[in-house]
Amino acid sequence: MICIHSPASTGQNPQSFFRHGNLRDHPETSERYRILLKAITGHEIIDATDHGTAPITAVHSPDYVEFLMTAWGRRQELAGITDQLVATQFPRVGMNARPTGLQGQLGFYLGDTSTSIRDDTWSAIAGSAHAAVDAADYALKAGKAYALCRPPGHHAYGGYGSGFCYLNNAAIAAQRLRDAGAKVAVLDIDVHHGNGTQGIFYGRDDVLTVSIHAETSAYFPFYSGYETETGTGAGEGFNINLALDHGLGDEPWLAAIAHGLEAIHAYGGTALVVSLGLDASEHDPIGVLKVTTSGFERAGALIASAALPMAIIQEGGYICDALPHNLAAFLNGAD
Numbered sequence: 001m002i003c004i005h006s007p008a009s010t011g012q013n014p015q016s017f018f019r020h021g022n023l024r025d026h027p028e029t030s031e032r033y034r035i036l037l038k039a040i041t042g043h044e045i046i047d048a049t050d051h052g053t054a055p056i057t058a059v060h061s062p063d064y065v066e067f068l069m070t071a072w073g074r075r076q077e078l079a080g081i082t083d084q085l086v087a088t089q090f091p092r093v094g095m096n097a098r099p100t101g102l103q104g105q106l107g108f109y110l111g112d113t114s115t116s117i118r119d120d121t122w123s124a125i126a127g128s129a130h131a132a133v134d135a136a137d138y139a140l141k142a143g144k145a146y147a148l149c150r151p152p153g154h155h156a157y158g159g160y161g162s163g164f165c166y167l168n169n170a171a172i173a174a175q176r177l178r179d180a181g182a183k184v185a186v187l188d189i190d191v192h193h194g195n196g197t198q199g200i201f202y203g204r205d206d207v208l209t210v211s212i213h214a215e216t217s218a219y220f221p222f223y224s225g226y227e228t229e230t231g232t233g234a235g236e237g238f239n240i241n242l243a244l245d246h247g248l249g250d251e252p253w254l255a256a257i258a259h260g261l262e263a264i265h266a267y268g269g270t271a272l273v274v275s276l277g278l279d280a281s282e283h284d285p286i287g288v289l290k291v292t293t294s295g296f297e298r299a300g301a302l303i304a305s306a307a308l309p310m311a312i313i314q315e316g317g318y319i320c321d322a323l324p325h326n327l328a329a330f331l332n333g334a335d
């Protein structure tokens with residue numbers, strides 16, 4: 001399979017974030033990129049092309065993209081910043097003003113403390129987005145392609161980031177396929193709800209979004225991921241959430257994927273974006289589903305059986321011995 005990556009993914013290497021109220025080691029480090037890159041040895045590996053900002057602003061608001069590009073350069077606005085900018089105040093519903101100062105804008109544009117801005121954040125997230133654009137293009141040319149997007153993207157909304165995510169690589173790929181004339185479906189199998197992708201397409205009927213994830217009443221992203229969320233306005237009926245109880249293994253997860261593929265078939269999708277989180281693994285340090293390496297291989301084969309042009313976009317999946325094996329297994333199944 002054609003695999004696209006960006007060497008800039010070695011950037012944006014955060015050390016810590018707040019989880020359950022305590023400062024913990026940050027799982028979304030650049031070491032993930034090195035591990036995943038090694039796992040695709042044997043495939044055709046291509047460096048991402050610089051597509052500029054047009055495919056990014058096709059799904060993200062220009063002011064948010066401008067903020068991401070310029071925030072680190074404004075760090076002198078805050079005294080004592082040496083290695084990273086982190087949001088510490090956040091607007092609530094009804095607080096709609098966009099402040100001009102940097103600290104206020106950090107909370108306006110970034111939804112939690114996990115999503116810091118560092119000197120090499122923009123190059124890393126832009127490289128990730130460009131790899132997703134390439135994967136969409138290769139999916140149409142060659143049938144399928146994998147983009148090693150790191151940092152990941154599916155928790156990023158059109159106007160703000162959160163949950164380790166800044167630019168929504170899957171949404172960027174979906175829009176790229178849409179602009180090429182495809183009827184697009186996004187199938188998100190990360191253990192976490194693909195809330196950003198849902199948010200970007202929630203009012204649209206030209207991209208079907210399907211997310212299969214661990215039930216969110218006590219799990220990130222908490223405030224979305226429920227099966228009652230089906231779209232709004234023209235998008236009503238074009239968002240599907242399939243939430244699984246924690247601790248389930250391969251069979252219910254694969255059955256949910258099969259159910260999602262049936263919906264995509266009924267929709268008449270002509271191109272597929274797969275948000276490939278590997279954090280549904282039984283060994284993932286922050287995952288709560290119990291999917292085996294064999295389960296990932298079967299998922300790859302099941303999704304490929306839809307026989308649609310397919311852009312596979314890397315989402316979550318954190319460092320454990322199984323991580324590279326799970327990626328290799330999924331791609332092997334999809335091939």
Ligand SMILES: [Zn+2]
Pocket residue numbers: 190191192277279315316317
């Ligand atoms: Zn995840």
